[in-house]
Amino acid sequence: QVQPVESGGGVVQPGGSLRLSCAASGFTFSSYGVHWVRQAPGKGLEWVAFIRYDGTNKYYADSVKGRFTISRDNSKNTVYLQMNSLRAEDTSVYYCTAGWGLDYWGQGTLVTVSS
Amino acid sequence: IVMTQTPLSSPVTLGQPTSISCRSSQSLVHSDGNTYLSWLQQRPGQPPRLLIYKISNRFSGVPDRFSGSGAGTDFTLKISRVEAEDVGVYYCMQGTQSWTFGQGTKVEIK
Numbered sequence: 642q643v644q645p646v647e648s649g650g651g652v653v654q655p656g657g658s659l660r661l662s663c664a665a666s667g668f669t670f671s672s673y674g675v676h677w678v679r680q681a682p683g684k685g686l687e688w689v690a691f692i693r694y695d696g697t698n699k700y701y702a703d704s705v706k707g708r709f710t711i712s713r714d715n716s717k718n719t720v721y722l723q724m725n726s727l728r729a730e731d732t733s734v735y736y737c738t739a740g741w742g743l744d745y746w747g748q749g750t751l752v753t754v755s756s
Numbered sequence: 757i758v759m760t761q762t763p764l765s766s767p768v769t770l771g772q773p774t775s776i777s778c779r780s781s782q783s784l785v786h787s788d789g790n791t792y793l794s795w796l797q798q799r800p801g802q803p804p805r806l807l808i809y810k811i812s813n814r815f816s817g818v819p820d821r822f823s824g825s826g827a828g829t830d831f832t833l834k835i836s837r838v839e840a841e842d843v844g845v846y847y848c849m850q851g852t853q854s855w856t857f858g859q860g861t862k863v864e865i866k
Contacts, residue, residue, distance in 0.1 A: 688855040
């Protein structure tokens with residue numbers, strides 16, 4: 642079963658940094674492009690970033706461009722989201738999804754930006 | 757590209773059909789000829805799940821009571837006979853130019 646597993650969420654102060662990880666469970670990540678999508682409490686879905694299966698291309702939402710960096714290590718079957726200069730409005734559940742079309746979703750990890 | 761869903765709330769009777777509309781601010785036809793319009797379901801307390809991709813293709817394991825249609829800028833998700841497990845929020849999503857979601861439509865039982 643294709644199941645991404647996120648980790649690394651927590652509470653961080655405004656201006657701080659956090660790195661999220663997404664590990665592959667039951668499948669080989671290197672075959673899939675990977676997205677990060679977030680959902681603020683009680684709100685809808687917002688696409689954040691995408692990385693191609695081989696890491697050659699990366700795309701970002703305007704709201705995170707210059708602050709967030711997506712990367713991957715296929716030897717470790719893991720994708721990362723480095724989040725810097727965090728703001729209160731970045732508070733969300735962050736989902737990792739595998740596949741260009743957002744085929745397979747993890748359970749999400751909660752990031753809270755608060756002083 | 758802005759995705760606009762209607763209605764935002766849809767109370768339905770068990771066993772009855774329902775449909776959700778999604779309109780994009782520009783055509784979703786990609787230069788490769790495909791139209792990257794998907795539908796996702798998010799049950800209460802659960803992560804989203806892909807239902808339909810490229811307008812009308814059901815993803816693995818999705819019941820055939822779910823169907824998608826449309827072209828260009830106007831798309832529809834239909835549930836032929838609503839079951840209790842269909843309660844949740846439904847999102848359309850475009851992947852033709854970056855990725856954007858609609859606001860979501862809440863389906864609930866009357």
